[in-house]
Amino acid sequence: MNLRAIKPPHETRTRILDAAEELFMQHGFEATSMRQLTAQAGANLAAVNYHFGSKDALIEAVFRRRLDAMNAARIAELDRMEKDAGARALSPRQIIGAFVGVSLRMIEDSKSGGRNFIRLLGRTYSDPQKPIRALIGQLYAPAMERFKAAFERALPQMPRDELIWRMHFMFGTLAYTLAATDTVQLIAGCKPEDRYDARLLEARxxxxxxxxxxxxxxxxxxxKKAA
Amino acid sequence: MNLRAIKPPHETRTRILDAAEELFMQHGFEATSMRQLTAQAGANLAAVNYHFGSKDALIEAVFRRRLDAMNAARIAELDRMEKDAGARALSPRQIIGAFVGVSLRMIEDSKSGGRNFIRLLGRTYSDPQKPIRALIGQLYAPAMERFKAAFERALPQMPRDELIWRMHFMFGTLAYTLAATDTVQLIAGCKPEDRYDARLLEARxxxxxxxxxxxxxxxxxxxKKAA
DNA sequence: GTCTATATGTGGATAGAC
DNA sequence: GTCTATCCACATATAGAC
Structure with a gap:
């Protein structure tokens, strides 16, 4: 009924977020200009500042839109599994499943832009810009604590510092895999049809x-003695 | 004896490369301006274009300066171990040692800027900019092929595509660990004195x-059946 | 809410004196 | 090789009409 029916089927605000998600993933934050971004979104250049206030605020909004829901999903899956397990501790494999499953299932969701976000996220873990990393760390902290607690229950005999490092390694493997899977040359050697098979990737x-x-x-x- | 005694004790070209290494690591490529960079190097703004031709060429030079030597060192270590082993195949652990050892030993070398480079490298693996990734991939390709061959000899029973993926995971873990170890909040939980202990990190x-x-x-x- | 036009800053790169 | 001064493209952001 309104004029917006001519444009893509979303609010301007949403179209800008979607375009930002995609372009930030492809080119990075700095290399993406507001002109490119608003052009792709079918919005006016001034719309970004009207809706978000600044480019930095837009970046933050891109992460907030999905990250809270993602971490809530991860925590909910842990909660559900622990309820099912009753008094028994969860297995490490179950916890890992909750950890990687949410991300990998989003990769299959190419329609709604979830894949763009997941890959953007993988890239951003190692972004050099301090405010961006701080934001990610802050949005991730609650889920991290929850998973750390779950692993501690599952592996009571493992030293705390060793567990923290191994979580760090696991996190890194996931982040890198999400960010670089389709671009790294090494993977060129594998069967192309397997590259986006999230189920197979999850098993591996x-x-x-x-x-x-x-x-x-x-x-x-x-x-330590040798050092 | 000459005027350069006032400046830091290197050639201008070298000082620019060192400054670039550090600033690119801290802020990323785009966010580092030639003005910052030349100021830190104690060089004139025009010197970068005189010595390297462009900012992109400077970025390439930063990687070439160290990456060729690094990969040569890795390959040399593999060669040496294979010679010692004679007809026996190398163990996976030995190959991994050659793979991560070179990187981690460079981290301890904070004086000569090796640590800056290693962390820059870790960050760049997931850089969104295509030409940069292409450069890294190209500089890494020979070493990658060499390690792939070594792993194939050590693990003849492992399917090729599984091996490729596992190498990918290993590579990602290393890259992320190098890039983010001192910044990720998770690690804040570990003992500070362990954070830069390369020997301990290597063992872990x-x-x-x-x-x-x-x-x-x-x-x-x-x-696959289920898919 | 959306647009045009523009303010204001900064980027990389270069010309040409020394 | 090094410097100053400058060009020019493009960035973000905003003012103000519609």
């Missing part, structure tokens, strides 16, 4: 992470 | 990667 990734998490402890006493 | 990382590489094969037939 889970096997790798699970083994790494449960790796025999190195003799850190030896290492 | 090697244990994780080794276990991941040798993880039991997931039943990919099941996964």
């Amino acid at each position: 990734l889970t096997a790798f992470l699970h083994a790494g998490l449960l790796a025999p402890l190195h003799d850190s006493a030896d290492v | 990382l090697t244990a994780f990667l080794h276990a991941g590489l040798l993880a039991p094969l997931h039943d990919s037939a099941d996964v």
